[in-house]
Amino acid sequence: MRRGRAARVFRVLLAVHDLKSSRRFYESLLASPGRQVAPGRVYFDCGPVLLGLLDSGPRGRRSSPTPVEALYFATSQLEEIHQRARRLRALAPGYLHGDRSSPMGGIVRRPWGERSFYARDPSGNPLCFVDERTRFTGTSAQVSALERSSSAARSNRRPAPRRAAPRRP
Numbered sequence: 001m002r003r004g005r006a007a008r009v010f011r012v013l014l015a016v017h018d019l020k021s022s023r024r025f026y027e028s029l030l031a032s033p034g035r036q037v038a039p040g041r042v043y044f045d046c047g048p049v050l051l052g053l054l055d056s057g058p059r060g061r062r063s064s065p066t067p068v069e070a071l072y073f074a075t076s077q078l079e080e081i082h083q084r085a086r087r088l089r090a091l092a093p094g095y096l097h098g099d100r101s102s103p104m105g106g107i108v109r110r111p112w113g114e115r116s117f118y119a120r121d122p123s124g125n126p127l128c129f130v131d132e133r134t135r136f137t138g139t140s141a142q143v144s145a146l147e148r149s150s151s152a153a154r155s156n157r158r159p160a161p162r163r164a165a166p167r168r169p
Contacts, residue, residue, distance in 0.1 A: 011043075011050040012071060016123040019055035025122050026053065029084050046073065056123075070118060070128040078115060078131045082107055085119045085129075092118035092126065112136045112146050 016022035023034045023042050034042040040055035051071075075081055085091050091105030096118070102108050104118040115131040136142055 009049055011052055013052040013054045014067075014071065014121070014123070014125045015056040016053045016121070016125070017057045018122065019053060019057070021122050022053050025088060025090070026051070029081065029088060029090065029119075031080075031084070067125060070126040072128045072130060074130050074132040074135050076132050078107060078117070078129060081129050082117050085117070090119040090121065090127075092120055109134070111149070113142070 019040060019042060026032075026042075026044055027034055030044060030046070032044055034044050034053070037043050037052075042053045044051040044053075073081075082091075085105075094104050096102040096104050096108075096110070102110065107115060107117045109115050114134045114136050116128055116134075119127045119129070121127060130136075136146075
């Protein structure tokens with residue numbers, strides 16, 4: 001496929017339970033105004049991709065599923081957004097993949113090289129903010145580096161001590 005012919009993502013919609021509250025949340029978190037484009041729909045400019053909030057609340061559509069995976073934002077202002085997320089009490093609890101060295105709500109360098117933190121919006125939608133200088137986009141060089149670091153980590157693990165077999169009388 002020739003470059004430039006691939007389909008491009010230009011808009012992502014998130015279902016929210018309370019459009020007014022969610023709009024205020026994202027305006028504060030992103031430090032950017034949203035704009036009402038239709039009843040029940042607000043857009044935010046996020047580079048070449050629009051983030052749309054779709055009101056799923058008042059019309060009985062509360063059963064809209066929450067995405068399983070996060071919506072990822074690249075930013076040069078990771079620390080500032082982290083502070084705003086903290087003030088909004090939006091930092092995600094817990095640990096990524098159960099790894100205690102990788103708190104979801106903390107700014108951490110992840111195993112794949114990204115410096116990031118995770119948050120949740122008022123409707124429970126998962127968000128991840130990544131330092132734009134460390135974005136993992138799946139290039140061949142990034143994948144090779146990840147494979148090398150994973151291999152090195154595995155080889156640095158000490159084998160578990162062998163237990164002596166129980167003696168039989």
